[in-house]
Amino acid sequence: MKPVAFGYARAETVEEAIDLLAEEGREASVIAGGLSLGAMLNMRLVRPRIVLDINRVPGLDTIVAANGVVTTGALVRQVDAFRDPTIASHVPLLAHALPHVGHYQTRSRGTLGGSVAHADPSAEIPLALVTLGGAVVLRAKGRTRRVPAADFFLGVLTTAREENELLVALEWPTRRPRTVYAFDEIAQRHGDFAIAAVAVAAEVVPDGTLGHLALGLGGIEDRPIRIETAGYAGRRADASLAEAIAEDAASRVVPIVDLQANADYRRQLVRVLGRRVLAAAFEDAVRGA
Amino acid sequence: MTEPARKWIGAAVPRMEDAALLTGNARFIDDLEPVAGIRHAAILRASHPHARIRRIDLEKARAHPGVIGVVAAAEVTALIGPIPSAVRAAMAYYPIAVDKVRYVGEPVAVVVAIDRYVAEDALELIEVDYEPLSAVVDPEAAAGADAALLHEAHKSNLAQSRTFHYGDPDGAFAAADAVFKAHCRYPRYSSTPMETYGLVAHFERAPDRYTVWSNFQGPFILHALMCGSLKIQGNRLRLITAPHSGGSFGIKQALYPYIVLMAAVSRLVGAPVKWIEDRLEHLMGSSAAADRAGSVEGAFTRDGILTGLRFHNLVNVGAYVRAPEPASVYRMHASSNGCYKVRNIFIQNDLVVTNKCPVGLNRGYGGPQFYFALERLMEIAARGLGLDIVEIRRRNMLEKSQFPYISPGGSHYDSGDYLAGLDETLRLADYEALKRRRDEARAAGRLYGIGIAAGIEPSGSNMAYVTLAQTVEERAKAGAKSGALGVATISIDPSGAVTVRTASTPAGQGHQTVAAQVVADALGLRPQDITVVSEIDTLTSAWSLASGNYANRFASIVITAISQAAERVADKLKAIAADELEVAPEDVELADGTARVVGVPEKAMPVRRVATSTHWNPAGLPQGIAPGIYESVVMSPEMLGSPDEEDRVASSVTYGYVCDLVAIDIDPATGRVTVDKYVSVHDVGNELNPLIVAGQVHGGFAHGIGGAMLEELVYDADGNFQSGTFADYLCPTAPELPKLTVGRVRTPSPTNPLGSKGMGDGSSMLTPAALANAVADAVGSDEVELPLTLNRVWDIAHGRRHERAGAPRARIGAGPQAAAKPGGLVGEGTVELAAPPAQVWALLLDPKTLASIVPGCERLDLVGPDRFVAAVTIGVAAIKGSYQAEIAIADKREPASMRMIGKAAGALGHGAGEGRVRLEPTATGGTRLSYSYSANVGGKVAAVGQRMLGTVARVLIAQFFKGLERRIEPEATAEKRSMWRRLFGGGDA
Amino acid sequence: MIRVKPDERVRVSLVVNGRWLFGHAEPRMLLSDFLRHELKLFGTHVGCEHGVCGACTVEIDGRATRSCLRYAVQCDGATIRTVEGLAVGDTLTPLQAAFNRHHALQCGFCTAGILMSTTAFLAENPKPTEAEVRDMLSGHICRCTGYEQIVSAIMDVAHGGG
Incomplete structure (x- = not known):
């Protein structure tokens, strides 16, 4: 179980990396943490002509809060994001999601950017990004573009990143007032990819009614999705509303299947986990409101 | 100091093995370079479950730089014959596929190259032209008349059927007040040791001899089979085990066909060859416990006394009956009464071959399947009779006064106190409190259940039990077989150093430490004074057929051989010391490193001096004492004879006891099973080392939890293997293990001087049954199958039939149906097109159109009426593969419906499927196209990419129809994009 | 930018258990293979080569991580600790x-x-x-x-x- 022969390029700057992608894009695989790519390379599922290593590119490991957005460089390791006070205070949903990502030994190396670029439908970091309405910053030779997370994930392992683009940063909207963030998931084993994951950002206004609500689901469809919930604004944020929203979500999803779970079960998890996470978030929010 | 003999035995001595393992100093097979000039092998494995090999072209691989040699069946079978089997069936088994492949992962060719990387490169250059055949994986289906036939020469997939009668089962059932039945489907799983198989095979000339270093663990009876296949006498195959083995649990026994294969390969390529199995190979192609179907019926009195049993075991042995199978079916056979008094037993064992990997030894070795049947039956009967699950066992368990006890099948149960073990279990569990908790939980609407499983743990197998697979006549013809030889040698060298050789090939069980404890006590030394060598070199070690590491045989048999050898050494040392000290030998004791006069401790001399004098001063030895110290014992427990004419056999030497009780809480909303209490009580006789016993108990429990809750080697209905990675095959990790309360009862075994019993299988045999019983109790249904995954338990809890993901689902409405097979990909959808049906119809049959809309199509040609071939490159993200595809159109009803049948094959895998398409005119002059499809995918993508497959299929189908829409409406606008997901996400697979 | 051709073996130098060592590797060589077969540090074991089992975990630049998901060429200049680097002489940690x-x-x-x-x-x-x-x-x-x-x-x- 050894990879095919591939060339290796170690970029020292972002410019070098995107120059190489301009040249080799189609045949290059970018390696950051390598937690997913490494396994696919070793199994010969991925057979690139060249592996582009961006781990030594300076400046891609920063976490910066400015103008209502926290920008995390592509190389921010999952463990560092989890320990970072800016993330904890400004992007609590991500902080809640990170302990569910892989294991101690993989979070040490795995990156936020790598998880997003890989686009596993069950991955927690993409779900948090979609739920918060964040964005992905892509750079190619001569241009930089921001793609809203909702448009970035196209399907299983498939994203809007063009072959000549490098994912350089993620943009996380900072926490909103009166908003409670919650995350939970159900996996067969501790640390496995979630069969279903639910991410919530719930704002409850002082009269106890729901303001803005973002409900994201991971592991359910072929990409992280956000459920349309605008119609629920103004309703009393309580357990029965949580149930109604979760039921609605369950009726709308078109679940994927795999060895772990069939479609009915995934839909059921949307129902039950959605209800539980929403209800807990509403309760917290009402208490804080 | 009257009892120095028990200073170390029974003490919790930390292991002597650990220092090397903890510091990275221990050497495993892949760490060894035992001979210069090693080359590296990689194996091309069948990606098809069942196919005829039309042609193999090795030339491109042979020409690849760095390749030393490439061989396939033609070359190998010129050197070797089939591997012998105890089952007389025309199902020749070779370690490499001959003419046909019969399971995914079967070796097809071997590349030897300068390193493993290059060898794997060359594998991709081997061209195999397969003619796929239909496959069968389900044991019930395989036994059917219209099943795909694996071995044409045998004319049936039923390899063997034997029936057995003990006592009067028919009478018992006729007289029964009540009869209960348990259906027992048991999944296939494996203990997957953390170190995979590995070997270095070296063929030498002058004299012609194969030497193979490996982590093979025995039984060494297989050495004879290997020699048979290699057509050589025994001393021309020298097997040497590595100093350390990274776990086995029985699984590494199935390394032996690779020993034969690579021995032949070494000879053919003219170089020593190292082959290290990788994890993907291990999961798809090594070995596993047999999956089973079948049933057990119990005849009961109205008081709950079990008077008769009828077992029908339908055993899926995989594609070949690979020796020592069908031993796993017969390991529990002579103990089919379990721990109960029942004496009337009928057993029918049917062995079927299917397109799955052959099975073999695995922790528990037939025990988990056996107890799943028997212990499920006991609880079904308890509920049926209105008895407590404890009470039904109490009324049926053998009583202490009955030991030693000969079971209906001929087992000599050596000792036991099963009711004491049951009581201890109840005490530790606080059973009455658990029942109250269950009542409370149920009153609160929760699903709470309690289950028990109890049984005996046979240890130290009689080699002869395997011959129960043969009829009395066949056995007579083949010659009697019996016994379980234990071999031990103890020597003391001229420096006074004590060395023990055990030929027990441990894989983590601490044999060295325990052997040292035993010998230290016998010789008055400390364990650290003793060096134990447990590996085998068949050319230089003392060994026999039963040598090796399996069947819990260390503490039941090997330890006896060690004890006896140690006693002989002790006697000799005492005789010499007595002469020197001028007392009688019986007045000498060995203690604290000295030989001294009993009661006069100052009259002493160091044991070391006594021992070394046998080398340095043989002339000074007393009359009749031979020089040197080298004592070898080869023994076999006397009671282990051949099966008698009634098929009774004393199949093991000691019988431990295990009683598990578990209470669980199920979250009905998610199917999550939470263990509230788990108690496991064991009788292992006298414990030789409590630390090691505890380690074995917890380890066996973990395997039981894995089998009960998580683990399954999954195949789809077409035989494609689907759980090919450790992300798909789920081993329990630390958070999955519930807290285990371990209890003990102790009935020393009278069969050996130390009173110990073999152990190690332990809860791996009972935990699956106990958990299934608890879940059945919680949900009030007996339709419980393993593994108890979240999805399955949720289904069971809601009275739903569990369908594995990917299995066919009821279609909505009367739309077109595609015949779907379990485990395949299915989906359906509808799309509205702007053109009328006639035009859509024409487009679908037009090669140019198809070429432009088949995803990734590089070329498409019409090769016959409604038949096309295409070259396509399909990829998801960076995972791309090229495939050759064939598409045929059938059942045309122009312009209303058609069937599209396709198959494709490429480096990453292959698939076959069909779609049904229906065209209906719409009111606006367009067409409503509805479709359904089913496909089965095999090869690497199926084995390792299972999580993604269903979605990928949907995406590709969507791309196809999207392409069709583009052809019809080239200007298809962007706002339609969002609709695509709704439409083509519609596949509900 | 450092570029290595697929079939090119380059020298990889790193500090392992406090010593500067070096070996040679093609870009595709797994760090686990490099540690074992180039540097002859057989204490690190390989159990799955797809990042799940954890047997190959080593400490790289102070962090415990899978060595089967890292390529040796990536680790030039890295500081690695393996199981051989834990005990001091005969004294276990x-x-x-x-x-x-x-x-x-x-x-x-x-x-x-x-x-x-x-x-x-x-x-x-x-x-x-x-x-x-x-x-x-x-x-x-x-x-x-x-x-x-x-x-x-x-x-x-x-x-x-x-």
Whole structure:
């Protein structure tokens, strides 16, 4: 179980990396943490002509809060994001999601950017990004573009990143007032990819009614999705509303299947986990409101 | 100091093995370079479950730089014959596929190259032209008349059927007040040791001899089979085990066909060859416990006394009956009464071959399947009779006064106190409190259940039990077989150093430490004074057929051989010391490193001096004492004879006891099973080392939890293997293990001087049954199958039939149906097109159109009426593969419906499927196209990419129809994009 | 930018267990293979080569991580600690000694990885709860022990007196 022969390029700057992608894009695989790519390379599922290593590119490991957005460089390791006070205070949903990502030994190396670029439908970091309405910053030779997370994930392992683009940063909207963030998931084993994951950002206004609500689901469809919930604004944020929203979500999803779970079960998890996470978030929010 | 003999035995001595393992100093097979000039092998494995090999072209691989040699069946079978089997069936088994492949992962060719990387490169250059055949994986289906036939020469997939009668089962059932039945489907799983198989095979000339270093663990009876296949006498195959083995649990026994294969390969390529199995190979192609179907019926009195049993075991042995199978079916056979008094037993064992990997030894070795049947039956009967699950066992368990006890099948149960073990279990569990908790939980609407499983743990197998697979006549013809030889040698060298050789090939069980404890006590030394060598070199070690590491045989048999050898050494040392000290030998004791006069401790001399004098001063030895110290014992427990004419056999030497009780809480909303209490009580006789016993108990429990809750080697209905990675095959990790309360009862075994019993299988045999019983109790249904995954338990809890993901689902409405097979990909959808049906119809049959809309199509040609071939490159993200595809159109009803049948094959895998398409005119002059499809995918993508497959299929189908829409409406606008997901996400697979 | 051709073997130098060592590797050579077969440090074991089992875990630049998902060329200049770098002479680390005392290993194949993870983990979190220990261990598969004695050994080292 050894990879095919591939060339290796170690970029020292972002410019070098995107120059190489301009040249080799189609045949290059970018390696950051390598937690997913490494396994696919070793199994010969991925057979690139060249592996582009961006781990030594300076400046891609920063976490910066400015103008209502926290920008995390592509190389921010999952463990560092989890320990970072800016993330904890400004992007609590991500902080809640990170302990569910892989294991101690993989979070040490795995990156936020790598998880997003890989686009596993069950991955927690993409779900948090979609739920918060964040964005992905892509750079190619001569241009930089921001793609809203909702448009970035196209399907299983498939994203809007063009072959000549490098994912350089993620943009996380900072926490909103009166908003409670919650995350939970159900996996067969501790640390496995979630069969279903639910991410919530719930704002409850002082009269106890729901303001803005973002409900994201991971592991359910072929990409992280956000459920349309605008119609629920103004309703009393309580357990029965949580149930109604979760039921609605369950009726709308078109679940994927795999060895772990069939479609009915995934839909059921949307129902039950959605209800539980929403209800807990509403309760917290009402208490804080 | 009257009892120095028990200073170390029974003490919790930390292991002597650990220092090397903890510091990275221990050497495993892949760490060894035992001979210069090693080359590296990689194996091309069948990606098809069942196919005829039309042609193999090795030339491109042979020409690849760095390749030393490439061989396939033609070359190998010129050197070797089939591997012998105890089952007389025309199902020749070779370690490499001959003419046909019969399971995914079967070796097809071997590349030897300068390193493993290059060898794997060359594998991709081997061209195999397969003619796929239909496959069968389900044991019930395989036994059917219209099943795909694996071995044409045998004319049936039923390899063997034997029936057995003990006592009067028919009478018992006729007289029964009540009869209960348990259906027992048991999944296939494996203990997957953390170190995979590995070997270095070296063929030498002058004299012609194969030497193979490996982590093979025995039984060494297989050495004879290997020699048979290699057509050589025994001393021309020298097997040497590595100093350390990274776990086995029985699984590494199935390394032996690779020993034969690579021995032949070494000879053919003219170089020593190292082959290290990788994890993907291990999961798809090594070995596993047999999956089973079948049933057990119990005849009961109205008081709950079990008077008769009828077992029908339908055993899926995989594609070949690979020796020592069908031993796993017969390991529990002579103990089919379990721990109960029942004496009337009928057993029918049917062995079927299917397109799955052959099975073999695995922790528990037939025990988990056996107890799943028997212990499920006991609880079904308890509920049926209105008895407590404890009470039904109490009324049926053998009583202490009955030991030693000969079971209906001929087992000599050596000792036991099963009711004491049951009581201890109840005490530790606080059973009455658990029942109250269950009542409370149920009153609160929760699903709470309690289950028990109890049984005996046979240890130290009689080699002869395997011959129960043969009829009395066949056995007579083949010659009697019996016994379980234990071999031990103890020597003391001229420096006074004590060395023990055990030929027990441990894989983590601490044999060295325990052997040292035993010998230290016998010789008055400390364990650290003793060096134990447990590996085998068949050319230089003392060994026999039963040598090796399996069947819990260390503490039941090997330890006896060690004890006896140690006693002989002790006697000799005492005789010499007595002469020197001028007392009688019986007045000498060995203690604290000295030989001294009993009661006069100052009259002493160091044991070391006594021992070394046998080398340095043989002339000074007393009359009749031979020089040197080298004592070898080869023994076999006397009671282990051949099966008698009634098929009774004393199949093991000691019988431990295990009683598990578990209470669980199920979250009905998610199917999550939470263990509230788990108690496991064991009788292992006298414990030789409590630390090691505890380690074995917890380890066996973990395997039981894995089998009960998580683990399954999954195949789809077409035989494609689907759980090919450790992300798909789920081993329990630390958070999955519930807290285990371990209890003990102790009935020393009278069969050996130390009173110990073999152990190690332990809860791996009972935990699956106990958990299934608890879940059945919680949900009030007996339709419980393993593994108890979240999805399955949720289904069971809601009275739903569990369908594995990917299995066919009821279609909505009367739309077109595609015949779907379990485990395949299915989906359906509808799309509205702007053109009328006639035009859509024409487009679908037009090669140019198809070429432009088949995803990734590089070329498409019409090769016959409604038949096309295409070259396509399909990829998801960076995972791309090229495939050759064939598409045929059938059942045309122009312009209303058609069937599209396709198959494709490429480096990453292959698939076959069909779609049904229906065209209906719409009111606006367009067409409503509805479709359904089913496909089965095999090869690497199926084995390792299972999580993604269903979605990928949907995406590709969507791309196809999207392409069709583009052809019809080239200007298809962007706002339609969002609709695509709704439409083509519609596949509900 | 450093570029290496697919079939080019380059020199990789790194500090392993306090010593500067070097070996040669094509870009595709796994770090686990490089440590074992180039540097002859066989204490690091390979159990799955797809990042799940944890047997190959080593400490790279102070962090416990999978060596089968890293390529040797990526590690030029890195500082690596393997199981061979734990004990000093014949003196086991307290963790290693506790593994022996508690019988926290049987076949010992997964042990090196678990020791490397746990060593790094306890340096960051010297007084973990049992749940934290089990969470950390969830990145390892051990088929022999059922994890019970591993957990008790770690808790003993962390909290003493156990």
